[in-house]
Amino acid sequence: MNLSTCPTCKAVLPSSPSLAQLFPHVCPPAWEAREADDESAEWERIYATDAKAAARPWLEHRRQGSGVYEQGREAVLVRRAGDNGEGDRFEVWMRLAPSYTACRSF
């Protein structure tokens, strides 16, 4: 399957022109997020339907990039893009799921 993504919000777009015509893509609103307890943390842009919907994927994306996976919770600040306010605080919970792999032993 040949998938393309929106250059702005990175959403996966319909692969066929007829689907794209039926469901034209509109980017969700832009937000900015950062770690709440790190005053030096930079605000980063993310696209989501609302502030709460921005908090989880922002932290998930950030953790994937760092390679650090710890169970627990982290506070995330989210504000509208272009707003210079403090933002709203969200608690994001991270849980690690066990993974089982079998291989033949000799």
Ligand SMILES: [Zn+2]
């Ligand atoms: Zn988009």
